[in-house]
Amino acid sequence: MRECSHSLKREARRNLELIWLLRGPVPGYRTIANFRKENGAALKAANRDFVFLARALHLLGGELVAIDSAFFRGDASKASITTQRKLAERLRALECDIEAYANALEANDAAEAAQMPSSIDCKDIRGLPTPEKLAALMARRTRTKADLDRLEENGELQLSRTVADARLLTKGGHTVAGYNVQLAVDEKHKLIVASEVVNDGNDSGQLYAMAAAAKAALGVATLTAVADAGYYNGETLKACEADAVTAYVPPAERNQRLAAQGRFGRGEFHYDADTDAYLCPAGERLKPMNGRKQDAAGKLQIRYAARVAACGSCSLRAACLTEKAKLRIVYRWGGGRCRAASGPDARCRRNDATPFRRVEHPFGTLKCRAGYRQFLLRGFDKVRGECSLMVLSYNFTRILSIFGIQGFIASLAK
Numbered sequence: 353m354r355e356c357s358h359s360l361k362r363e364a365r366r367n368l369e370l371i372w373l374l375r376g377p378v379p380g381y382r383t384i385a386n387f388r389k390e391n392g393a394a395l396k397a398a399n400r401d402f403v404f405l406a407r408a409l410h411l412l413g414g415e416l417v418a419i420d421s422a423f424f425r426g427d428a429s430k431a432s433i434t435t436q437r438k439l440a441e442r443l444r445a446l447e448c449d450i451e452a453y454a455n456a457l458e459a460n461d462a463a464e465a466a467q468m469p470s471s472i473d474c475k476d477i478r479g480l481p482t483p484e485k486l487a488a489l490m491a492r493r494t495r496t497k498a499d500l501d502r503l504e505e506n507g508e509l510q511l512s513r514t515v516a517d518a519r520l521l522t523k524g525g526h527t528v529a530g531y532n533v534q535l536a537v538d539e540k541h542k543l544i545v546a547s548e549v550v551n552d553g554n555d556s557g558q559l560y561a562m563a564a565a566a567k568a569a570l571g572v573a574t575l576t577a578v579a580d581a582g583y584y585n586g587e588t589l590k591a592c593e594a595d596a597v598t599a600y601v602p603p604a605e606r607n608q609r610l611a612a613q614g615r616f617g618r619g620e621f622h623y624d625a626d627t628d629a630y631l632c633p634a635g636e637r638l639k640p641m642n643g644r645k646q647d648a649a650g651k652l653q654i655r656y657a658a659r660v661a662a663c664g665s666c667s668l669r670a671a672c673l674t675e676k677a678k679l680r681i682v683y684r685w686g687g688g689r690c691r692a693a694s695g696p697d698a699r700c701r702r703n704d705a706t707p708f709r710r711v712e713h714p715f716g717t718l719k720c721r722a723g724y725r726q727f728l729l730r731g732f733d734k735v736r737g738e739c740s741l742m743v744l745s746y747n748f749t750r751i752l753s754i755f756g757i758q759g760f761i762a763s764l765a766k
């Protein structure tokens with residue numbers, strides 16, 4: 353923050369446009385830093401108003417948005433955040449140490465009484481357990497237990513000591529201590545129409561919230577939203593459906609285990625909506641079974657099964673079934689009309705990355721061109737304000753590159 357505010361202060365002395373804009377005063381770095389800290393709500397409002405301006409300038413298509421997320425570092429180190437699992441392990445280790453220390457102390461006392469002259473204090477003997485060490489261990493155990501209780505009380509899995517709402521977020525083997533930024537990008541000019549900062553590393557609950565925010569910002573009655581498989585979630589897909597948002601989300605790839613075993617995943621089975629059947633790699637039709645099955649998340653699944661005779665004589669059997677299985681079954685979400693779940697579509701084919709590139713553009717620009725990879729403020733409100741400023745800057749430069757400066761001024765004048 354300090355570094356950033358210093359460079360803004362430098363620009364206020366050096367940059368002619370900025371000098372003209374400020375009309376004289378040169379704010380100190382502390383003033384600049386405090387402005388960002390204290391005006392989160394105003395920055396969010398300015399960001400929202402800028403989207404309305406883009407709407408008025410007919411820069412938003414209002415039909416299709418792409419939703420995606422990226423992790424941004426917070427003002428917290430990885431070491432300052434611990435997980436419930438680590439705390440529980442630490443508690444167990446401390447309890448073992450305390451027990452061992454207590455036993456050793458007892459043995460020490462007994463040995464002292466039996467053999468050592470009374471003038472020697474065991475505290476002076478290096479490496480031997482002492483009551484002070486035991487007391488320190490017990491104090492650590494009390495603190496660790498209190499931390500664990502606090503997590504359980506709040507129903508949380510992580511505890512952040514310096515920035516209360518930053519979390520350890522992991523994707524693709526890479527862990528970040530910070531936040532998960534959600535963006536909804538309008539297809540027409542890749543302008544960001546909705547943004548949010550959350551501290552849940554899993555996107556599966558975010559689809560509807562982002563689609564609804566984008567729909568409100570665009571002021572439309574219906575909207576199409578595309579997102580990657582990380583957003584696949586029955587409840588949020590249903591919520592989209594109920595709110596006139598047509599969501600295209602590829603089913604979550606639950607087939608990594610199958611791929612590791614060299615077996616066909618769900619993506620190898622092609623849905624034929626006309627006959628309501630899946631076509632397997634060998635050309636066999638998998639037909640819907642009677643009844644529906646509820647999965648662990650409470651979603652109703654329709655099961656499609658191949659014929660036992662067909663699987664029994666199939667040359668691809670080894671790549672499809674386990675040794676004991678007699679037939680193959682694939683599952684489809686049966687909670688309602690969902691294009692992504694109900695079959696292949698140009699927008700949600702597993703290997704079709706086109707819709708997602710729409711939203712990768714802003715993230716790429718923010719991270720690589722603007723160098724924005726970390727939040728400098730602490731706390732959700734301030735971080736969300738900072739994110740709004742980031743989005744506002746992105747949209748503003750994007751509009752300038754669409755219109756050019758003169759064109760933008762002329763459009764505003766109109």
Ligand code: SF4
Pocket residue numbers: 632633634635636658662663664666667668669672673679680
């Ligand atoms: S084993 Fe059955 S489902 Fe699998 S490819 Fe062969 S016929 Fe199709």
